[in-house]
Amino acid sequence: MLRKHLFEELIWGGLAALLVWGGWTSRPGWAQAPESAPLRVFILAGQSNMQGHAQVSTIPAMQWNPQAAPLLKDILGPDGQPRACQRVWISSLGSSDTEKIGRLTVGFGAAGKEPKIGPEYTFGIYIEKHLDGPVLIIKTAWGGKSLHTDFRPPSAGPYEFTPEQLEVLERRGKDVQQIQADRKAASGRFYRLMIDHVRFVLSDIERVCPQYDPAQGYELAGFVWFQGWNDMVDSGTYPHRDQPKGFDEYSRLLGHFIRDVRSDLDCPDLPFVIGVLGVGGPTDRYGPDKQRYKSVHQNFRDAMAAPADWPEFRGNVVAVRTEAYWDMQVAALRERERAILPQVNAIRKRIRAGEIARDEGEQQIAALYDQTFDARELEILRRSVSNAEYHYLGSAGIMAQIGKGFADAMVQLMEKRSPR
Template identity: 55%
Template sequence: MTIRPLVALLVGATWGAVAAPGGEPLKVFILAGQSNMQGHAAVETFDGMALNPDAAPLLEKLRGPDGEPIVLEDVRISSVGGNRDETLVSAGPLTAGFGAEGRGAKIGPELSFGVTMHELLGEPILLIKTAWGGKSLHTDFRPPSAGPRTLTEGELKRAEERSEDPAALQAELNDRSGAYYRKMLSHVHAALADVDELHPAHDPADGYELAGFVWFQGWNDMVAGDQYPSRGEPGGYDEYSRLLATFIRDVRKDLGAPELPFVIGVLGVGGPVADYRSDQQRYAATHTHFRDAMAAPAALLEFQGNVAVVRTEEYWDAAVADLVHRRNRLNGERNRMAKAVKAGDMTPAEADAAQEALPDALTPAEEARLEASVSNAEYHYLGSATILGRIGEAFAKANATLLKSAGDGR
């Protein structure tokens, strides 16, 4: 993997397909979004895939014969946003390590996406990944055709309470609106201008083709009460649907690819809402309405056959999530007992006996599965390669279906 400064190019340039006079053009796929597209699954959680029958077949493709993460020379990647320094670009053959920066190598959906797409197409490909954590569509990735975001009633009220100048705040918001949309396009343009260096095996005479765009984002919009004040009600996220449809149109226009296949990865942390525990029910309506809003643009007539939806809730690891819940509940009880001992309300012997009697304790096998499967919080899909790996695979299959449909229609 190489790391180098991000090259900024004019956003106004247009890119679609560079014609190939002889061989097949290199297919290029763009992966964009926020922290779950970055990816927080530690490589160590590959071991957890072996314990999940739905993920085990994929694990065989993500690891080489030596047990180490596969390195695909035929699949190259240029990625920005995963490092703490947002200006750095990581590039090289596809392998583990193109996830978010942290302790050890991590993956997002890119590894299984690239492995699966390469398997489906049987040809070299290039991935361009642009993902920054904690970014919204309503402001950060706001598409240019939507215009700058305006201050909400809540923001205006807080400005008045703090004696802040609303005009100055709006001017600052104008600059922030779409800033990461522009950074995203800048990185895509830079990578496309550098295709021959990024993919040395590619023959420049063959050109390239933008073959897909995957959008995996949503958390910072789902929790934005100021932006979506009716988010717990049907239609409360209609503005997100409108912005995402505008985003798709603007991306296609700005990349000169009017039929660019587009995959929406619908946020699905927590799994299917129908399976939520009693302590999760307070989120059920909000999660349902947001997921429906994310999927809604695909139903528009103009996007029929060229926009696909992947409901990532389908790849949630419910068994492991239940183990996390049980462990957290047990730890809460142990902490309560420790405080009781400290306060003199319980003797150490009584606390030890009570802990031994706690119901639903994890077995050694369950503890081992947790250790092998989880490396981050629930909102990051538990930092699980089992979950993110299967999501990336689903993204690739959805994208490939759109490509086939486009080819059949020609």
């Protein structure tokens, strides 16, 4: 069993610990003899869940997740710390203020006080297991971005406001022409940034991947798209989202996105994995408090997955339904925690008001938790979660499975791909 406080030194050590793990060493320390195989290049793109908000401190909690626990043998090195890949390199843009490059390890998730992982970490680990030769991941991910505007593909045409949207804007006295002009200016901006960064990295691969051998060249090997939240919650762009076909426009846009990426990167058969948004887990297991979201969530997931079944994409596009990796055990514990939160918040309010001493209030809160959970349940709850539900609970156990799921799906597509 992993030590209870396996990563305390990481939490407080910050960058120093990452340097020990080999993520961001100085360039002279990177150099190794080039592998005698073409460099495989994978592009990972999307919004905040592609950035990744799973704090590294949640990795030890994977031992309590039956689905995630088997992955620990591939994630942890002999010293019990998360390992760095030996043949996988990454350029990540959007997850922090500046581009991050280096050998793939933890810390390439979203910026924060503690290093985080996104799908890139285990995607790289399992791609490395499947493939010989060097690998380069180019990750472009920005939080809070939509497909209908921010990542809007060029061939989709301009964003068209619905009559309902225009009516609401006019009723509120808004400058409709200015809003339309602003939307036009914003449309496709992050699509262009994504393509530009891919081209920039490919123009000087050795800057990121010292193992690159120009004589062997490189191959664009696959693309992973993991996005969706900002479209799913947009009732203006998708006014009938709670009805069947309410997200057909998203499917249409995603089809254009796939075609345009392949065209702009001159790779017409580029394997494409769609990471279908799955926060909350399978909708048929939603509890009473989530029933009002059930149809919207399911409709959106089906719309995201739909292009994989279109005849033109069959065999080279696949959808991975990430709901399968949701931690139902932790979700159930959080439901029980919600039942006592009103009492917890009331106690904290009394502490702030000076009605009771802080020590007394904290003892009352601890007693509530002790009455609600046994020691093991409390450990699982507190060590498995580091972010909100819409970020997959900030759970390394969930995120690690997602990355592996993307890698497994990608390998299957690559096996079907015609020799280049």
